[in-house]
Amino acid sequence: MRYSTVIKYGHRTLTLVLLLLVVCFAFYHYSQSNAYDDRLYASKQLNENTWLYITQYQGGNATVSDVFRYYLSGEYSEDPLKAVKEMKPFLTADTGTATVTKIGRLLTVRVKGKVYNFTNSVMYLSKGNAVFPVIELYASGTE
Structure with missing residues (x-):
């Protein structure tokens, strides 16, 4: 027992x-x-149905390097910062000056600096249609 x-x-x-x-x-x-503590750093229209949004982390100090996050999306009529907080970035780097171009489905990204995170598996909605771009990344060392 x-x-x-x-x-x-x-x-x-x-x-x-x-x-x-x-x-x-x-x-x-x-x-x-x-969600990250970011501010909208830049936005750029890449073609008729694709926008690039870049955010910058604002929680750092003198010992924390800059962190920039790159997002792809359709156009937002409201505040895009609210929308990107619900998305995952396809690129996280220490520079906000990456050159991004889009021709058709091909998206080319050229970065000079450190790349912290990258994925080429991106899907976003534009005008009700799902878009799956093919992403090429060209990264070189620090500036």
């Missing part, structure tokens, strides 16, 4: 510890996915 009581309380304790781990992991994941 005592053996089954120990098993029962051990099982309950283990279940509570595992539940606590899952809750802590979910909280950590949620806290890491909050």
Whole structure:
């Protein structure tokens, strides 16, 4: 009888510890996915259905380098900063002067500086149509 009581309380304790781990992991994941503290640095129309929005991180100080995030989207009539906070950037770099051109589906990005993050898997809506651009990245060292 005592053996089954120990098993029962051990099982309950283990279940509570595992539940606590899952809750802590979910909280950590949620806290890491909050929107960035960015300001709109620049916006540029690349062609008739594609806009480039560049944001700059404003939470840094003298020891934190500049961080610029590049987003692709259709045109926004409202504040584009609200819209890009819900999107993921396709490029994160230390410069806001990357040259971005778009011809058809081909998007060419030329960056001089550090590239922190890049993905060529981008999809956005423009005038109700899904657009999947092909992205080429040319990066050279720091300026």
